[in-house]
Amino acid sequence: MSVQVRDISVRFGRRQVLDALTLPEMHAGEVTVLAGPNAAGKSTLLRAIAQLLPHQGQVALDGQDLRQMPATERARLVGFMPQSLPSGSSLIALETVIAALRAGKTLPAHQADAAAMAVMEKLGIASLALEPLDALSGGQRQMVALAQAIVRDPSLLLLDEPTSALDLARQVRLLSELRRLAAEGRVVAAVLHDLALAAQWADRIVLIHAGRVHAHGRPQDVLTPALLAEIYGVEARIERCSRGRLMVLIDGERQLAR
Amino acid sequence: MVGDAAAMNDILHRYQAQGRRHAALVGLLALAALAALVLDLTTGPAGLPLGDTLRALTGGQVSRGAQVIVWDVRLPVACMALLVGAALALAGAEMQTVLENPLAEPFTLGVSASAALGAAVAIVLGLTVPGLPPVWGVSANAFVFAVGALMLLQLLGRIRGGGPEVLILFGVALNFTAAALLSLVQFVASADALQQLVFWSMGSLAATQWPGVAMVAVVLALAVPFSLRASWKLTALRLGQDQAQSFGVDVAALRRWTLLRVGVLSAAAVSMVGVIGFVGLAGPHIARLLVGENHRVFLPASLLTGALVMSLASTLSKTVVPGVLLPIGLVTSLIGLPIFFALILRGRRR
Structure with missing residues (x-):
């Protein structure tokens, strides 16, 4: 499967x-x-790929134009995880994951309930299932949003800053989950600000600047001091640690990368 | 892993038990609404004893007078109270969800004010839908104006992109415009027409007749299945437009059809009884506190809460001032006002 x-x-x-x-x-x-600086258009791009906002151009999954598909069919193929879930509802977490399954298609209640519960269990948030969404912390809500995105078992998974509110353990858990989901045959695309995480977990990094693709390729090819200086305006060093992993060190006084 | 499976099953069982509790609450609300209906039937200026009322209802031995009072005066009024409360609260609940605003309801969006304007045009200027019997003229006008207001709202919203904020702002503007035009019509009205109009714009069940009850009942019965069918879509919309859309909901279509459906529903209600405020606001908010926002139970709970509140208001309107029948719109507004303030204060704290 491929996505154009x-x-x-x-x-x-x-x-x-x-x-x-x-x-x-x-x-x-x-x-x-x-990746890319603030206001580069990363989130907008992700939402356009997910067909959540009006745009020109084409997004195709194995040659099938996503825009031409009925909304329900598209929802089966594409999962989208927003930066944050809105507050103010009195829904409980499990209900929102069930809604992610049942809003688009008819499904027996027991089947949907069990599937939603299984996904929450897999993500290590089963204990939050009966909590009101509004009572959860930012990080916990982000994990619930991930559950909503993957519960339909989509072929293309789009994530907007999925780790922005997560603690270290949850970051690792989420990113290894993404690797596993990809290994099972899915296409995974995520907006990430943390270049160190990107260097460690991504197969490919696309640097976006001012609404265009500035550079793309394997992390070791894209993360160069010259490119980072060009895009973020920072002085950076790229080192390898004792295990051979790429490390992004920022020396510049104005750390615009965060 | 066995332990995990057991824990998961336990959580699922607790979730399902919660679902059953909520269903039971909905059942209780239905019983309470029924009890309120009986209470409403037993109150009135004629001072009919409860026994006589029940006998008259069940076809037992009662005087002809009691028979007439129960069947031709009280029962249509009491049924209309239930139906109008149910219709307005269901409409309010769905409007709040699709417009993503806790203050949306037929009253704040100008549907009620437009209906009142339509009625005023019929009462004062004598202009109404041609070919209808005169008794229906006022209600028909109110209905046409209310639906027209909604169409206008949708049209204006579409031109500006149809976002919820735009629709709310247009609704509020429409409300004020209709109210201003209503004042204008009142200004030129004769004293006789004015009295009729004032009574109408405060909301009243006094003129209720069976055909009107049947009309609201039919519209409600037609609307409810569609509301329930959309319940998971509406639940998803509580997570925002992007999420609902990514779950496979055509949000623009959902918004359009829901507003049309509940618009016709609320127009049918207000065209029969005049302007009734706050039931459309209070019903859904009380229901939300009771059962949460899973629309599968939230919508029925809103509907029944509205029916219950309106039925109790109908009883109050007859009993607060002995011997005087207050306009029911006045009573619901007075009940609704404290709830409204509580909501604002709660919102501030958040």
């Missing part, structure tokens, strides 16, 4: 957020990280 994203343009009023952006083809088994 071609010539995506998005305008918000007068502002051209994305300008005919084309991503390298993404394949099953790969984790692609979208």
Whole structure:
């Protein structure tokens, strides 16, 4: 399975957020990280791929245009995890995961309940199942959002800053889960700000700057001091630790990367 | 792993038990609404004893007068109270969800004010839907104006992109416009028409007749299955438009059809009884406190809470001032106001 994203343009009023952006083809088994400075258009791109906002250009899954598909069919194929879930509802966590299954298609209650519970268990948040969503912490809500995104067993998984509110253990848990989901034959694309995490977990990094793809490739090819200086305006060193992993060290005084 | 499976099953059982508890609460609300209906039937200026009322209802031996009072005066009024409360609260619940605003309801969106304007045009200017018997003229006008207001709202919303904030703002503007035009019509009205109009715009069950009850009942019966069918979609929308859409919900279509459905429902209700405030607001909020926001139980609970509140208000309107029948819209507003303030204060704290 592969995903093609071609010539995506998005305008918000007068502002051209994305300008005919084309991503390298993404394949099953790969984790692609979208990185870049604030307001580069990463989240907008992710939402456009998920068909959540009006855009020009084409997103195709194995040649099938996502835009032409009925919403329910698309929901079966694509999972989207937002940066955060809105507060103010009095739903409990398990209900929201069940809603992610039953809003788009008819499913017997016991089957949906069990499937939602199994996903929460797999993510290590079974104990939160009966808690009101509003009572959960930011990190816990993010894990519930991930459960909502993967409960339909999608082929393409899109995640918007999935680790932004997670503690260290949960970050590792989420990222290894993403690796596992990819290994099972899915295409995974995530917006990440933390380049150290990206270096460790991504197969490929796409650096986005001012609505365009600035560079893409394997982490060791993309994460270079020159490119980071160009995009983020920081002085950076790329080192290898004793285990051979890439480390991104920022020396510059103005740390714009975070 | 065996332990994990057991723990998972335990959580699922607890979730299902919670579902049964909520279903039982909905059942209790239904019983309470029924009890309120009986209470409503037993109160009134005629001072009919409970026994006589029940005998008249069940076809037992009672005087002709009691028979008439129960069947032709009290029962249609009491049924109308239940139905209108149910319709407005269901409409309010769905409006709050699709417009993502806890203050949305037929009253705040200008449906009620537009209905009142329609009624005023019929009463004062004598303009109404041609070809209808005169008794139906006022209600028909109110219905047409209320539905027209909703159509206008949808149209304006569509031009500006149809987001919930835009619809709310247009609704509020519509409310004020209709209210201003209503004042204008009142200004030129004769004293006789004015009295009729004032009574109508405060909401009243006094003029209820069986055909009107049947009409609201039919519209409600037609709307409810569609509401329940959309319940998981509406639940998903509580997580925001993006989430609902990524779950496979066509949010624009859901918003459009829901507003149309509950718009017609609330128009049917207010066209029969006039402007009734706060039931559409209070019903859903009380229901939310009782059963949460899974719309599979939240919608029925809202509907029944609205029916219960309205039925109790109907009883109150006859008993608060002995011998005087207060306009029911006044009573619901007075009950609703404290709830409204409590909500604002709760929102502030969050």
